[in-house]
Amino acid sequence: MSSSVSSPDKPRTVTGKVFALSDRAIAWLFISPTILLLLAINIFPLVWTIYLSFTNYRANQPGRAIRWVGTRNYERLLGNEDIWGYLQATAHFVLWTMLLQVVIGFGLALLINRNFKGASFWTTVILIPMMLSPAVVGVFWTYIYQPQTGIFSYIVNFFADVGPLDMIGSVDLAPWSIIIVDTWMWTPYIMLLCLAGLRSIPDYLYEAAEIDRANAWQKFFYITLPRVMPFLMLAVLFRGIENFKMFDMVVELTSGGPGSTTEVASINLKREAFEKWRTGYSSAFAIILFVTVFGLSNIYVKALNKVKQ
């Protein structure tokens, strides 16, 4: 059939025939909306923020002339002891939440994976916290943490007689109060991904190990852990980044207090940017946070890829 053979100087695709466009042009036509959107809502703000971080711009005084200040914002930031405090609070929050959630989440997944009677019911129950809004969670945990009437204090006192427990008001306990809430809320997420990993392990591997007379630990380290690790690490990556920027739940629960014990980076950033209106300075802080998260997650993804292969 002569019509099915295309001549080399004519475009080959149907659209190409209709609009007389080359394949390459059509490709661009399809991806350009995405690229434009990306430029508009991701790349431009990023570049603009980088620019602002070198100025003394204040967003509440739009009329004022913008002055280039060089690296002064960065120098101030890195020389500021408080900033290190906020970053420390953030790191404390991220590390502990991840550690607790991995241990508890993996443990729960191992339990649920035993497929006991009612396992799917319990899975659903465990997943509920994850589906709530962080702000709502923050608010109702303030009631749970209420020293006199809250159930948390009641339960702790049931086991150990320590008197009314002011989780949110105490300098020592406040950082743990947000860790507990985040763990309560997001452990199900880690569990869910671990469960996906566990379900992907074929029975015959365990059978082979059984024949080889392996004990429970060997089965865990040779079969279970390597298979679940990629899933677990992915979950930790997602949650770690989220927790690095944790804002809503903490604001509702402690608003960074008492003092600034739970003032994680994002809360301080919001204060500087939208309460003190130091836009240039807070832009610099945002860039530092961005570079940190970006760098850390890149290293992490490298490790993840190594585990995966």
Add this chain to the structure above:
Amino acid sequence: MSRVVLNNVTRNFGAIEAVKDLSMTINDGEFVVLLGPTGAGKTTTLRLIAGLEKPDRGTVEIAGTDVTAMAPTRRDVAFVFQQYSLYPHYTVFDNMAFPLRAPGRNLTPEQIKKRVHEIAELLRIESKLENRATQLSGGEMQRVSIGRALVRQPEIFLMDEPLSSLDAKLREDLRVELKRIQRELNATILYVTHDQLEAMTMADRIGVLSSGKLVQLDEPRKVYETPSNIYAAMRLGSPQINILDASSLKDTDLPANTHSVGVRPEDIVLGSANGTLAKVLTVEHLGVETVILMESEGRNIRAMLGGDAPLAEGDETSFAIREGSAICFDRQGEIIS
């Protein structure tokens, strides 16, 4: 190494009877091959001995102990799985060393290393020892899987089609090698295969399974020459045995209750003067021998001749049955002795 005894073992999966009232003894140092079509219950039988399945009825004995209720860990068997089952995140070396590192074995790292290298050399995977288990071809995985069993000295080796994904050359080499190892260690092996050449050459005894039932358990020559029924006769021999109606045969010195007769293709004589007429359908030259498919009175008949037979498709010929070579079966398909 030691004796393994199955006593009236039955295993059902819902309505499917995978293994039916199976009794067999595998003697110390014996190489027993299980033959049977897919779904016959070969894998299930191995799994019952390993303890990966529990029998619904019957008992399993290993080395004189009733192990029916024992977990696989306590039975001391080695299993080469049909689907390899390597630990995917570890190297070939670690995979093969795994059974040696089991608790209670107390081997030094040097001993483990030596043993693994010995076996790896034997199976020709020494150069792959540092590869991860996922970076292997199917045939290599299969050999690692065999290696993981061979590093041990269990009561019995259970091997489920261990050579099935190797090329012909390697398969032949390993077949010889396995047989040699078995003799050397005086190992007890229960071996599943579809390959009758493997069955004939390696087995001390062959067990023929048919839908979960053990039809015959005998030395290879015996199974070949006096199959206990038509089914067993069909399992061994390539090309397949000819099954002919007794009524259609001229020579009538057969037992009275003979219903059908089995004749091996090599026992068909062509061009005999007073034979039955037949038309040649296909001629396959296999090198040493030639396989001829003929049609006679609506039945297909296979014959095997030595060397190059001077026949072509479409030729008319006549055939007869070599004297005394007919195997007689009764109406139920059982052999008449």
